[in-house]
Amino acid sequence: MLKKYFLISLSIFVLSCKDSPGVEDVQKIIDTSIEVAGGELYKTSNISFRFRDIDYVLEHQKGTRALMRMQYTDSGTVTDIKKGNSFERMLNEERVSVTDSMATVYGNSVNSVHYFALLPYGLNDPAV
Template identity: 40%
Template sequence: MKYLSILLLSVLFLNCKNENSEPTSKALTANEIINESIAVSVGKVFETAVVSINFDFRNIQYKSTYTSNTKVLRRLTINDNDTILDFLKGERFQRYINEKPVFVEDSMALKYSASVNSVHYFSVLPYGLNDKAVNKKLIGEERIKGKDYYKIEVTFSQEGGGEDFEDVFIYWINKASFKPDYLAYSYNEDDGKGMRFREAYNERYVNDLRFVDYNNYKSEDKKFYLIDLAKAFSNNSLKLLSKIELQNVEVDLINN
């Protein structure tokens, strides 16, 4: 009888413990983290309106127009008395000099397209990380400057991934705010290969779209891997190379 009472008390204790225990939270996937990051950065603006974005970057004018199924990117450069307009719609590139179309060799058109796309791509991050050519993988978590981050690796499929489809990105998504505070990427171009680490600052919202500027760092130690750059940044082992600053940002929304 004594042993039966002890058994009953043990069962009651375990039942009470299970009832009072908090349910185990489900781990988020890379897609879920990116979806949340996009939600807090751009909301549903791109789904509900035609979006026109204008900004200046290093004395060059950029303009983009996003609809539900198209993306048109422009870059306007003024050199002395010449006005050069680069126009990119999908994979179709066209250059105009003084408002007249000019022929551009395919090899150069690819380079110009990549250059135009790169500036626009970074300007609206994390929007674009759900494109069909994007592959996302949660590779861990990391603590930077006292804050906790999801660490997500992004690669690109060759089809639809553009000229630089072999580039690899890592995004550090703040676990509290779901904003991408840091990113790193590797590149392999004709003039060399390397890695960059970017720290976001000067956050502002223009017509519900989040924009940031970046401190752009490089590593002078070739022993570092891309995945280690946040740790190198925390240890002050990276060198500030440049600042990525968007000026005169304007956003116009036309409801569909």
């Protein structure tokens, strides 16, 4: 009886030992998924979407990307714009002063929603 359990355990162990996919295989999967999802179009397309009743827009402007978030409140339209490392907030198309610490928080928030909405693009970025 003990021999039977030993053989079953040994069989399970041997069968579960297989090579895991290599780094090249993982990179190929990422590259293929990016290509299938849009490939080079990610670099030039303007994209807009709505998430949790907030509008988001990605615009390519003169070689840079502008990530925008528009929220509609009783006070008017609040537009957050992130370009590279800069951030600005507009209320009804007039610039609003934002402290540096809050600009970082708002900018990261805008960036993260865009990042997840555009997956798998971005998986090859150095920060990932």
